[in-house]
Amino acid sequence: MIIALAGIAAFGISYFIYFNLAFPEVKCAAVKHLESPDTVSDCFECHIKATPKIAQDWYESKHGIMLVKCFVCHGQPDGKGSVPYAIDPDVDATCRKCHDPSIQKMEAKYGLEPKCNGCHPFHNNSLHHKAYVKSIAKKTVE
Known part of the structure; x- marks a missing residue:
């Protein structure tokens, strides 16, 4: 049992280290919004990696061209690690x-x-x- 738990912990730590070394420019904010983005480009920088199809569709859309900010439709992330705003408004x-x-x-x-x-x-x-x-x-x- 202890060996299994140690293996799981080692895997988790290895995954965390790999992710942070392989993708240093992607913060946890891309997943949990630990920091509120200040500009539309801040949303795009993470979401082009986290949700590339959605981000690219927006970028090429009339809203993207006119720089309609993401929070206009989705609300502003609270910066506390949760996603309280509308994913599907x-x-x-x-x-x-x-x-x-x-x-x-x-x-x-x-x-x-x-x-x-x-x-x-x-x-x-x-x-x-x-x-x-x-x-x-x-x-x-x-």
Whole structure:
């Protein structure tokens, strides 16, 4: 039993040392947000490594180009090691903070979805392929 616990402890310590030596630029903040990022680039620096697809989609999106900061939608990390902000925020409430006037005037070409991300995927702000598929199905039925 003691040998097994010693083996587990040795593995944990080895993993910790390896991670810190192999990735010195990645702080624990990338996982637990032990430090609150001050700028959008601070979020991007860690998230391009921790969640590369999401970070790259955001970077190439209209929000990324306009430098809409991550905390506008996700809230600000508290810097205490927890992740109290929205990983999956209330889409409609979040989008309406900035886009409400546009939403009120919107005429959906492919039918209205109950939530914004039904047609506009998170982070890349393009039309979702599902919107196109629905438009084809609608034209076929008519």
